[in-house]
Amino acid sequence: MTTPPAAGPADPDATVDADPNAAPAPQPDTAPNVAANPQPRTAPDATPDVRLDEPAVRCTDLSYSFGDTRAVDGLNLEVAQGEIFGLLGPNGAGKTTAIRAITTLLPVPAGKISVFGLDCARKRMQVRRVLGYVPQQLSADSGLTGRENVDLFARVFDVPRSERRARVDEALTAVDLTEAAGRLAGTYSGGMVRRLELAQALVSAPRLLILDEPTIGLDPLARASVWDCISQVRAGTGMTVLVTTHYMDEADEHCNRLALMHRGRIRAMGAPGDLRADLAAQLGADPARVSLEDVFRHHAGSGLTGADHEGGDFRDVRRTRSTAARLR
Ligand SMILES: Nc1ncnc2c1ncn2[C@@H]1O[C@H](COP(=O)(O)OP(=O)(O)OP(=O)(O)O)[C@@H](O)[C@H]1O
């Protein structure tokens, strides 16, 4: 079963935006081990209302509740165009809820979200056209080949027929699945499945790629191969990447900036090195000995494993484990 993609060719809520284009995008802070941002060359003509002088994502006082559970609680967040931005936080912190609101899959009951200056509440269709989304749950169909999965997304996302074959080939090449493209996805390893899902999201040449735990349940080599694909595509296209992960080492190595989220709120935000240096200064510690995991624990209580937070509720555990199991 293929999870419905975030973007679709027809949306009854779509409205036309009259915002003009403006100045070039600001360059975000760059972590030492992350390449400087190239200029975007992703589907420039398909989204004429994209604002180049606006952040890729801006959330202002965003809140979202499931019944009595306040999943997102006054979130303020800006992701600059072209950066790889990591959203970190313990189970149940509200990362997926925030991301689903940004993709327009959840309504925005309180606060405001804009994507490249497009209001997510009023311009859903246009927002969906500029983003690619790899959800936490499985989105590839095991009964289709790799190529058929990507081709399906190309059709759903309205990739012009004349370009479709080339774009599918390009997406498969970008994730190193050309040779395996004719095999059923059900025969793929977990890392290959995750790369296939990346190709599905990339085939529409999004300006903003949103990845919810792209490496969960994968072994270290498969995790590295997924990150290689993300880094190469981002370096080649200049697309913005918003990613959630529980792996601190990945966030430290690959993200330009991070936000640490806990109980629906942002507790700290900045480049990984700055977050580590700030905590070291605060504690009077040797910066070389402060890890991102220390930063995380400091801002999220003993959030990773300790008593302050028990790793989410039963629903969280079941969902996370079943996702990991499906991807193996
Ligand atoms: N569909 C839902 N119905 C009820 N409660 C929900 C639903 N989705 C999320 N929640 C609750 O909202 C809170 C935030 O959940 P969310 O999935 O956004 O967290 P997360 O940071 O993505 O966690 P994880 O790291 O486990 O993926 C949690 O308390 C969760 O139990």
Ligand SMILES: [Mg+2]
């Ligand atoms: Mg989640």
